Amino acid sequence: MIFSSLPVYYVDMLGSMTMIMLSFMCLVKVRGLKKQDPDNIIWTYLQWVCYALAVFAISRSAGHLLKQLLLFSGHRVAWDRIRPFSGAVNTFMFMVVASVTIFFERIWKVYQQILVDKQALQDAHEELLYLNQNLEKLVSKRTEALAFSEHKYRRIFEVSKDMILVTEADGRIVEINPVGYEMLGYQGANTSPVGHFLQNHFADQQDWRRLSRMLGREGSCASVEVDVKRKDGSRFKTLFSGSLDHDPAQNQEITHFVVKDIERRKSMEQQMAQADKLASIGQLAAGIAHEINNPLGIIQGYTQLLLRGEKSGGERHDDLKTIEKHVRSCKLIVEDLLNFARSSDPKKEVIYLHKVVDDVLSFIQHHCDLGRIEIVRDYIEDIPTVLLDEKKIKQVFINLIMNAIDAVGQDGTITLATDYDATNGQVFVRVADTGYGIQEKNLSRIFDPFFTTKPTGEATGLGLSVSYGIVKNHGGNISVQSKPGLGATFTVSLPASPKPLESM
């Protein structure tokens, strides 16, 4: 088949020249890339590709041009000699291009890693630069923050109402806050609890062993109830919370403890339980008293009716008188029970408490032989008036003072003291004696109706119950502190009257 050779010549000649031109244009561009970023390995890679392609384009195009010229001019023999060399160079060059190209993936990975490392270096450099420029300011700021933090936690340590202490693993106290000094009884003493063993302040060593086991097992303990012994031997109830820690300075195990004094709370709980118990007994007593009071009234009424028809001195008259006497006694007991149960409203009037106490003392001194008993009055000067049912409150003080006289016996001191707490608006009257005191087991039962330590027939056991009922009915409170052999102190607290006596 015959073909025109012109298209082949033109495409070959023009194409070869264009190839050379384009390969040089590519080299110019890739050199531009290298110039912008000489360290970029991708541009280096592309530069190698372009160099190889340029050499390939030159060798191939030059070969083609030469071929066309030699063939066109009739020098086929010359071309046949050059042809193997030209073909070999072409083969070699596009193998080089292919070999370089095939490394693209590896080069790209290296490039990415370089970018990551470069960014990391840049970040580190910027951070170092920032630290270098702001080191003094940063140190100052951090020191200030540390000082503030130290001050804050030091204040918590110092002003805490709970004992905070740090001990070594063996229980030796390393640090303790001011409240700790106070709680353990070291306040005002020359000695310090620091260096002493904490377990020596445990009333029961079993508690310390239990606490140590708990800390060893769980690393912490929370709200463990412990009886703590003060320096003087007195005890109080506490709640221990603690946790183990490591002291990096001394490289040893330490324990942090927070100790809460719950003695007052326990006492309050006991008082509330006592008040609940007395309130229940009061309800029961009031019910019984009401039921008995009516039949007693009828018995008394009929007895008095029968007495009218009897001559005095007769046997029946005496028998009826005996019945009347015992009915009256029963009625008095019932009345006392009703007073304890607070069933009747007191007839309150504004009175001056010192006068009431003095009246009671005069009454007792008039009716009893006080012998060698010394009565001490320790009144405060400006005691406010109180709103009281005078008759009933006198009964309270008579009961308390008579009990004190019984406790003191022939020789002793009874102190009557008054006090005023303006903050809570409470007036206090304390009746203290130096008698035989009250045993601890009886302290919780002392206000129970019919409870008495006196022999049968000497007391009804209603005196303190009635006093308790009357004081409670006035919105006050009555409490007792006593130790066997060291006497007892009864404290009556009453709300102060808002109206002064002069204005009445």
Next chain:
Amino acid sequence: MNDYRPPRKAWISAAAAIVVLWPSPALATQGHGGIEGVYIHQLAHLFFLLSMAILIYRLRERALVKKKGWRYIQYAALFLILWNIDAFTVHLLDDQLRLIRLTRMDAWQLKLTAPANGYLVRVYYLAKLDHLLCVPALWFLYLGLKHLLADVDRTMAEERQP
């Protein structure tokens, strides 16, 4: 029963002695005449084609073709693949299988003859115009580099701005 076995060293020594004493004719260096040059040229085309295919695969795998510069380089690789197929076909018909016979009638006419049919001659004639594939390949490479350079220039300018 005799359990004696000659030692391994004895066998090796005997074999070496036979080889040295009774050698067979050997051609120490292989010759490369004839058609070997064509084969190596064809293999080089296949290698070039494969490397371009790998390049396209890597460019697409790394999503570099989303950028205009690398997309043009991808096109350049594609045209070089086509050029390699074209050149491989020409060499196959012409130098390797010798299916086409080319005779220059005069300065302006070529006579192409093929033993089988006429369409092979037309394919050969068109395939001889291989610059229609390799020139666009280099043109796309140039465009790709141009865009990459423009991107770099723009990035540098942005970095220089305060």
